[in-house]
Amino acid sequence: xxxxxxxxxxxxVFRFASLIYAAVLLAIRPDFYRDWGWAWAxxxxxxxxTVVTTAGYxxxxxxxxxxxxxxxxxxxxxxxxxxILQTHDATKIGVMPITATWLAAPALAWAVAGGVRAGVxxxxxxxxxxxxxxxxxxxxxxxxxLDGPIILLLAAALVGYVSMLSARAxxxxxxxxxxxxxxxxxxxxxxxIHDSVLQVLAMVQRRGAEAGGEAAELGRLAGEQEAALRAxxxxxxxxxxxxxxxxxxxxxxxxxxxxxxxxxxxxxVILTEQAVTETTAAVRAAIDNVRRHxxxxxxxxxxxxxxxxxxxxxxxxxxxxxxxxxxxxxxAEGRLGVSQSISGRIRDLGGSADISSTPGAGTEVRLRVxxxxxxx
Amino acid sequence: xxTADSSGATAMRVMVVDDHPxxxxxxxxxxxxxxxxxxxxxxxxxxxxxxxxxxxxxxxxLDLQLPDISGVEVTRGVLAAHPGAKVLILSASxxxxxxxxxxxxxxxxxxxxxxxxxEFLDAVxxxxxxxxxxxxxxxxxxLGEFRRLASDPAPDTPRLTDREAEVLRMVGxxxxxxxxxxxxxxxHRTVQNHVQNTLNKLQLHNRVDLVRYAIEHGLxxxxx
Numbered sequence: 131x132x133x134x135x136x137x138x139x140x141x142x143v144f145r146f147a148s149l150i151y152a153a154v155l156l157a158i159r160p161d162f163y164r165d166w167g168w169a170w171a172x173x174x175x176x177x178x179x180t181v182v183t184t185a186g187y188x189x190x191x192x193x194x195x196x197x198x199x200x201x202x203x204x205x206x207x208x209x210x211x212x213x214i215l216q217t218h219d220a221t222k223i224g225v226m227p228i229t230a231t232w233l234a235a236p237a238l239a240w241a242v243a244g245g246v247r248a249g250v251x252x253x254x255x256x257x258x259x260x261x262x263x264x265x266x267x268x269x270x271x272x273x274x275x276l277d278g279p280i281i282l283l284l285a286a287a288l289v290g291y292v293s294m295l296s297a298r299a300x301x302x303x304x305x306x307x308x309x310x311x312x313x314x315x316x317x318x319x320x321x322x323i324h325d326s327v328l329q330v331l332a333m334v335q336r337r338g339a340e341a342g343g344e345a346a347e348l349g350r351l352a353g354e355q356e357a358a359l360r361a362x363x364x365x366x367x368x369x370x371x372x373x374x375x376x377x378x379x380x381x382x383x384x385x386x387x388x389x390x391x392x393x394x395x396x397x398x399v400i401l402t403e404q405a406v407t408e409t410t411a412a413v414r415a416a417i418d419n420v421r422r423h424x425x426x427x428x429x430x431x432x433x434x435x436x437x438x439x440x441x442x443x444x445x446x447x448x449x450x451x452x453x454x455x456x457x458x459x460x461x462a463e464g465r466l467g468v469s470q471s472i473s474g475r476i477r478d479l480g481g482s483a484d485i486s487s488t489p490g491a492g493t494e495v496r497l498r499v500x501x502x503x504x505x506x
Numbered sequence: 507x508x509t510a511d512s513s514g515a516t517a518m519r520v521m522v523v524d525d526h527p528x529x530x531x532x533x534x535x536x537x538x539x540x541x542x543x544x545x546x547x548x549x550x551x552x553x554x555x556x557x558x559x560x561x562x563x564x565x566x567x568l569d570l571q572l573p574d575i576s577g578v579e580v581t582r583g584v585l586a587a588h589p590g591a592k593v594l595i596l597s598a599s600x601x602x603x604x605x606x607x608x609x610x611x612x613x614x615x616x617x618x619x620x621x622x623x624x625e626f627l628d629a630v631x632x633x634x635x636x637x638x639x640x641x642x643x644x645x646x647x648x649l650g651e652f653r654r655l656a657s658d659p660a661p662d663t664p665r666l667t668d669r670e671a672e673v674l675r676m677v678g679x680x681x682x683x684x685x686x687x688x689x690x691x692x693x694h695r696t697v698q699n700h701v702q703n704t705l706n707k708l709q710l711h712n713r714v715d716l717v718r719y720a721i722e723h724g725l726x727x728x729x730x
Contacts, residue, residue: 329526332598332619339622353620356598388620393642393678395650396602431642431680436653446679491685 132190133296133303137242137289142184145235149173149180152230162220169215172208172228179204180232183239193243201236202252209233209259221267227260234282241290249286249293257282320363331356335388353388376406378441379434382413389427390417394434399441405499408475409443412483415471416445416495424449424493438501440481445495452487472497517543518634521563523580524596525549525573529619533567533596533626540627551575555583563591565634568613570597570604578607585612594633596626606647610712614705615639638702645677648704655711662714664707673700 153173160166183201186192212227227233233256241249257279264275331352338349378401379394386392401409413432420430428449435442472495473483481499520542524530527549534544546561548554551572558566566584570577581593593613595605598620605616615633617626618641629639640648652666652674666674669690676686683697690697 328598329529329619333528333532335620336622356620391642391680393646394602395653396606396647397650397654429680431678433642433646433675433678435646435649435675435678438653438656444675444679446681448680488689491689494679 133300134242134293137293137296138187138193138239141235141238141242142180142187144238145180145184145232148230148232148235149176152176152226152228152232155226155230156228159220159225162217162225163215164217165215168211169228172211172215175204176208176229176232179208183235187239198236198240198243198252201239202255205229205233205236206255206259209256210263213263218267221264227263233260234285237282237286238289241286242293244290245294246287246290249290250283253279253283253286316363323359323363328356328360331359350388357386357388374403375400376403378406378409378443381406381410382432382434382443385410385414385417385432390430390432392432392434395436397436399434399436401441401499401501405479408479409441409497409499412472412475412497413443413445415475419472420445420447420449420493423452440498440500443497443499445497446492448492451489451491452485452493453489517541518564518630519543519545519562520630521545521554521558521561521566521584521591522547523549523551523554523566523572524569525571526569529569536623536627537567537630542630549573551577551580551583554580555587558584558587558591562588565630566591566593567596567630568593568608570595570601570608576607577604578611581608581611581613592633592636594629594639602647605644606651609644609648609705610651610708612709616641616644618643637698638705640677640701642678642680645674645701648708649674649678651708652704662711664711666704670700670704673697674704677701 156163156166156169156173163169179201183197186197209227209229212221212229215228216225237249237253237256240252260279261275334352335349335356338345338347338352341349377398379392379399383392383394417430417432420428424447428447430445430447433444433446435444472485476483476497476499479499481497483498484496485493486496487493520537522530522533522537522544524533524547530547530549534547537544542565545563546554546557548557549572552574554566554568555575568577568580568584572580575583577595577597584591584593592615593608594615594617595608595613596617596619597605598618609616614636615629615638617629617639621629621641632639649666649671652664652671655663656665672690673686676689677683681689683694683701686692686697687694
């Protein structure tokens with residue numbers, strides 16, 4: 131259902147109401163007209179044209195420029211017949227033309243069909259006809275000669291604007307409907323996948339780990355796919371984040387795998403876009419370090435703790451740990467991997483990064499990012 | 507076969523609630539082989555609530571993804587029907603709010619479906635013994651919930667002690683109670699108590715909240 135349909139319907143209503151008004155004006159003052167009978171003939175033509183346009187404008191396919199142009203010409207002719215049929219005295223004292231307010235209809239139709247410019251163009255044509263009727267008779271400037279055309283001009287511009295808005299709203303509505311349909315479909319898929327595929331993958335992972343050997347490798351792969359698939363079907367949601375903000379939990383959760391658990395609070399952890407991007411990069415660097423130094427089978431945990439004034443992220447692994455002095459030694463040797471890609475990034479955010487390790491009991495990297503980032 | 511476990515005592519009665527037949531069978535088989543009595547294995551939450559009083563399970567192993575009612579409602583309903591039961595959540599995923607809701611409603615454990623059989627059976631045993639079973643994920647959720655409550659100025663809002671927060675953070679980074687006890691120079695039991703306390707505070711607060719809600723909205727209305 132088009133949003134423009136009501137506009138066309140209201141033009142039809144306007145036409146009928148104006149037609150009745152024109153007929154009433156003609157009926158109560160026959161003495162204003164030089165030929166009352168022919169004036170009624172004009173009303174008859176207007177009636178017929180009202181029926182034709184109402185039927186024509188009702189269907190979008192028939193709203194052609196041919197019909198719109200015909201509308202303008204016939205209305206102008208009916209209007210101009212006033213010059214012959216109305217007495218000069220009546221015109222001089224400001225009696226309405228035979229068409230009365232009916233003359234506004236084509237300008238409104240043009241405005242709805244073509245927007246502000248088309249509406250104004252049609253209003254200028256009709257307005258020029260009105261002025262040409264009155265000007266030669268009144269002689270000089272008269273306010274009544276211009277009031278009608280000016281009001282018509284403004285009304286046409288306004289209706290054109292509303293029409294443009296409604297066209298735009300219609301497009302937006304259609305896009306929203308498409309998006310909604312797509313997200314409903316995604317939800318349906320997510321439910322189905324959740325009910326079947328994820329359950330099976332979790333089972334394969336579990337059984338594989340128990341069977342050991344090659345099956346354990348299969349189980350690990352199944353676990354990775356489960357994590358990836360879950361992130362896919364639950365992802366893309368950034369509910370409470372405002373402009374320039376992101377949910378740190380959602381971003382870090384993408385780093386989860388069979389060996390990396392990402393543990394977050396239930397509610398989103400909102401930080402500035404920069405803080406989320408940099409922290410995620412730092413966490414990724416820390417996980418890479420785990421892979422490099424602790425082997426392919428070391429497990430890691432990433433814990434997000436929203437303390438309010440700051441957010442802390444702890445990355446712990448169950449590897450062999452770093453011997454005392456190794457970090458300082460690495461930095462001294464110019465291998466700045468850890469201090470640069472982790473500490474450097476977090477320091478730029480006004481936060482701190484601590485690395486602690488107990489030989490034999492894994493390594494822990496603790497990042498603290500303050501909420502209120504100082505202007506750089 | 508299901509008459510007695512290794513200790514010779516009466517077998518623990520376990521009710522398995524999971525809508526996926528594959529998981530129901532597998533979990534049931536594991537439990538049976540380990541000497542537990544699988545008193546019921548069902549796929550619908552409403553049915554679980556309905557039969558809880560007559561089945562009288564010691565432990566309910568509950569999947570949060572059920573076709574009819576939410577895991578939170580099942581937890582609340584089962585515990586109301588049979589207060590002696592302990593609820594252990596066995597879930598495939600991180601439906602964070604559901605897990606937190608179920609824990610606040612009285613569930614005392616949460617373990618992922620990807621956990622090994624040994625971890626799972628250990629979790630059931632500990633749940634039956636009355637211990638809270640915290641996966642790292644649950645520790646993160648509970649910690650997050652206390653952080654959220656920290657901004658609530660009401661005087662009866664539960665707070666974490668520094669030690670409890672420290673312990674939760676360690677559980678949340680995958681450390682075992684044994685590792686935590688060594689690191690903090692505490693007994694294993696003390697670590698367990700700290701974890702248990704955090705859960706008790708949340709559940710108590712949740713009950714107080716429900717009562718307050720019921721009073722504010724007239725006692726005849728269903729709280730929630």
